[in-house]
Amino acid sequence: MIDTGTGSGHTSTTVAERIADWVTALRFDDLPAEVVERTKLVILDQLGVQLLGASLPNVQPVLRLAEGQGGMPEATLAHSGALTTVSRAAWVNGTLGHSCEYDDAHALGWHTASAVVPAALALAERDGASGSEVIAAVAAGIQVMALLGAVTAGMVTTGWHGSKVLGVFGAAAAAGVVLKLSAPEIVNAFGIAASDAGGTMEYDQSGGEVKRLHAGSASRSGLEAAELARLGLTGPPTIFEGHRGIFRLFGGTTSVAALDAAWDRWHVLDTIFRFYPAVGTVHAPLDAVRHLRETHDIKPADIEKIRVGLVDFAVGHGAAITRPTDAISAQFSLAFGTGLQFVTGHNDPADYLDAARWADPEILAVGDLVEPYAMPIPDGDPAFSAKVDIILRDGTALSHYQAGFRGHPSHPATAADIESKFRENTRGLITGEHADALVAAVETLETCDTVRSVTTLLGINH
Structure with missing residues (x-):
């Protein structure tokens, strides 16, 4: 079982406070070895899809818009290696990571890495955070998306896209870890991010490439919510269970029973790795x-x-x-x-x-x-x-x-499976030596004083 410190018998008043208390208390040393290893595989898989995504025609408008807007050189864009603001890097890289239905999935958290990883990496690159801090941030963001997804599972029937609805909170949690926000600041970040929760699924009826933006916009919104909270902006502390909160609006309930039950495990271990580029x-x-x-x-x-x-x-x-x-x-x-x-x-x-x-x-x-x-x-x-x-x-x-499929926790992907997929996704985009270096950098991420050992390798012309 995961030791949350705020599960049954909690004393905090709101769901946002309970989750924020857990997020701020989390340290890399709290993560079991299997959680660390799985989180690194999630990061590697996501980076491979980002690099592939930038070469695809369907998201070129996003790249052209980002190129035209420029910005402070704070964080690296996958594929081009160009530097831009942390907000734009999270938006672009998250979009690339969700560009071809090849990023990971989660039964409760939907598509987690494409919302969480870009936000954590962008801020860590700008602020010089360590690799171990990024691993903790990504694990925390995935945990938050799954906890909230346990309550809002019914949103699919009404056409809401969980990756966007939940992604803003996962990105806010991950950003909060990197920024070392206090628990009250993370509560505010959740309240701020909630105003950007949404995203309809009409694309699964008649198409539309806008779906690719859902991960990127969630990553950007969560990151910006955390930065705004650090600067003093506030949000409603009852944003989840309140009368006009997320649980009621997207899940049709104000009960937190499903969330209480979901505190029992590390949800990154339930990641579904996709080996078909399809829903x-x-x-x-x-x-x-x-x-x-x-x-x-x-x-x-x-x-x-x-x-x-x-x-x-x-x-x-x-x-x-x-x-x-x-x-x-x-x-x-x-x-x-x-x-x-x-x-x-x-x-x-x-x-x-x-x-x-x-x-x-x-x-x-x-x-x-x-x-x-x-x-x-x-x-x-x-x-x-x-x-x-x-x-x-x-x-x-x-x-x-x-029953299940390859890559599902019932038929779990191996590290070799995920590395092989990474190499297939990047073949023809980067050299074999470049791929080796990126794989090695992610494999040893917890030993790195900064994440620049990874982010400097995201450019295809390295």
């Missing part, structure tokens, strides 16, 4: 499709029908789009991802950003055979599970049930 709800189906396709050597011409059983909310969040019109709609399309599997044999990031692929008649023809439906997930299995039945034209019926 998390389609990973188990794609794993199942891959298993059946490879085991039985199924060709597209053999298929009569593909039935996919999913948890109820996944039918609308990952299975609603059948005709992609942009990268985000391709990445949220179970039909498109399944078509890619059969036609290309893989699900590479480049395929999801290739307009020719979106209209490929072979891919779409396979996608048209996909019939998603809601099914009850067996007790004890992850919500992100799926059953795939492929009926062939000769009448053969093939079936595979996938």
Whole structure:
């Protein structure tokens, strides 16, 4: 169990105070070794996606805007290596980190690293904070997002994007650790950040690359909230459980029972690493499709029908789009991802950003055979599970049930898996020697007096 000091039997008045007390008391030495190692892997994975993201066409408007605005040289932008303000670095790097649906995910905290890591690294680079302080900050930010997400899990049904709603608080907590804010200042930072909590998920119905901004804007808002709190700006201390607070507005409740129950563990250990550049709800189906396709050597011409059983909310969040019109709609399309599997044999990031692929008649023809439906997930299995039945034209019926997926805590990613993904994401962008140096810098981050050993390597021309 995690020793929070403020779990059951707490004496603080508000939820914000309880969480702030824990955040300000946290020290690197409090982190178990497995938490330290997992947090470093989260950071490495996020940096690899940032570097890849900067090369992608869908977020070029963000880079062009940032280049045009300039700013004080305080923190490094991934890929270009240019220096800008901490706020702009958090915004840009967070957007890059969420640019291609390849960053990590979390059952309670949604997409944590792309909101938390950019804020922590930017401030640490500017202020000379140590690597161990950044590790503690990232672990704290992820913990906060998961704790709050335990209460607001129902927001997905009303169309709120948890990465943006929760990300502002995770970034504020991480920034508070780096800035060494007091507990009252972190309470104010939460109250300030709450005004930027939001972000709709209509993109998972009809597309729109604006979704990529949700992580970056959350990172920037949380960072700025912490800086504003340090300068004396205030926010409501009942921002979470109050009548007009986050829990009621996004979770439909003012009960803190779910939050109390979630104090029992380090939530960074529940990080989901994505090995398909697609929404998390389609990973188990794609794993199942891959298993059946490879085991039985199924060709597209053999298929009569593909039935996919999913948890109820996944039918609308990952299975609603059948005709992609942009990268985000391709990445949220179970039909498109399944078509890619059969036609290309893989699900590479480049395929999801290739307009020719979106209209490929072979891919779409396979996608048209996909019939998603809601099914009850067996007790004890992850919500992100799926059953795939492929009926062939000769009448053969093939079936595979996938409980969780590779990268999910039920099938945890190894350090080698995550390093391999990092190298794949950065291949062609940086040299092998450069990749080696960046991997080594993150692996030894807790020994570094400053994080500049990492941030100076983020530029591709290093």
